[in-house]
Amino acid sequence: MGALGHEGLNIVGPMGPEGLDAFLRAVIAGALVVVFGAVYAACFAFGRLFSSLILMRVAYGCFGLLMVTVYVLATSLQLGGVWNVLMVLMLVAYFVAPRMIWRLTAATHE
């Protein structure tokens, strides 16, 4: 199973209860990654809109949770090598994209 990393998640043989727990953790973490990404984006945008420090803090708090869920995802799936690069890429993209869009929308408003 070279391309997918360690043999921990291997369809060829049955995976057993620990494997299933890891799987369940992974899909829940996966769903939460996207949800926290959106909540971060929303709090960030509202924070900027109302110039609210509290909302900005909530936004960064959400981003912290996003980092945690990405960590859980990566460890549950026993990701290795290039797949960890993807996890970092995701973090960067989720952090930067809302800021970029904000700057662009604000800039075109004038």
Add this chain to the structure above:
Amino acid sequence: MSTAKITGIAALDGGQRLAVKYFAVAIVLFGAQILFGLLAGFQYLSPDFLYGVVDFSVNRMVHINAMIVWMLFGFIGSIYWLIEDESGTEVVGLWLGNLAFWLFTIAVVIVVVVYLVIQTGPGQIESIWFINEGREYIEAPRWADVGIVVCLLIFFYNVAATFMKGRWSGIAGVLVLDLVAVAGMYLTGMFYSPNLSMDQFWWWWVIHLWVEATWEVLVGCIMAWGLIKTLGARRQIVTTWLYIEVALMLGSGILGLGHHYFWIGTPEYWLTVGGFFSALEPVPLVAMVVHAVYDSGVHRFKSPNHPALAWLIAHAFGNFFGAGVWGFMHTLPQVNIYTHGTQWSASHGHFAFFGAYATMNIAVFYIAAQRWRGNVNFGGGLVDNGWKWKWALGLLNGGVVGMTMALLVSGYDQVFIERALEGATWSGFFKAQQNVWYLQGMWWRQIFGYMTLAGFFLLVWDLMTIGVRETRPAVFPTEVAEHAA
């Protein structure tokens, strides 16, 4: 708004008159989709039901083909709906557009009748041409494919030529380019090869590159126009947002195609390519949130068309959860190796198609209904307090979300029993489907399916009656802004 209220056909421009025909057929096919979905769902519970009369394979096929076609009809209608307004001129070849509408509609009817009459038989080159091409979602035989391409070309000509004669805009540019891609992708679905890997390789170009690239751009264009027209959003902002959105969407979505090439016999590098790019596909959906917040803050949404606005919001949420959250959950190959082809996929498929595309079409139906009724107020204080549209909204969304959850339970059961415990064996496949959790999931899917059906009936009833007794004219934010200036 001092003139007497003009309603019906007389209230519409040329493009819009054609659009309502497309909408009418779309709604009928939406009904057919639900009906055949319920038949197929019931056969999961009672496999003998209608066996040999309309087999599961046929019900399933009509169910999802009807979906693709009704959504295409809805999109084409939506573009005809907005084009004269957006281009500032009349549709160039309206009679051609009408001709294409009738050709397309008649072709659809013939194809479905043939599906129902000839349900089994050998697969030969003649059956590919005249009965069934055998590719999930786009099973229509080749003669119909050719017809569909001709209709799409006529549509494309009408759109491009109308903008050329009138005025171009950012939205128009994106739209015209996108339509080339939509039609081009369809052609790849006509490719035939006895090599199943190759066949699937090209087939996914249609399905994936439609729903995760070109259709997203198309609804982006419709949304952009809708925001400007019904909510008074500034064109400049909306257009910039559209460009970025399209760039992000295509940047991740095109190679995200690889998430369908994990296990079909394509080279191993697709695991990495598909995993990487598709993992980034939710990012544009998340970034969209910022734009929505900005718009709501700056324009304080005040819409004279509450049902349309509500369905646009349902679209934003549905697209985000159905495509973004449900999509990402199973898109890494490390996860997909367990979920591939289970009810998990069906859970995502239902949520995403409904959430992203059914919702958007329904929003446009309401925009159209408002003009049809003479631009009366669809905002607060409707005659019957708008109970019909509110209940239709609740039942349809509740029904589909309920089906999504039920399918997730069944899908998880398959992961658990078939894949994890039994190691993806043939006997494991059947063991999973006899498990009580799996079966309960199937029952609940059916129950929520009836809820969806009830929502559909209410929706149709509401579209036929909303605003009939309303007299107050609608006040659009764009008009308010212009008067204030």
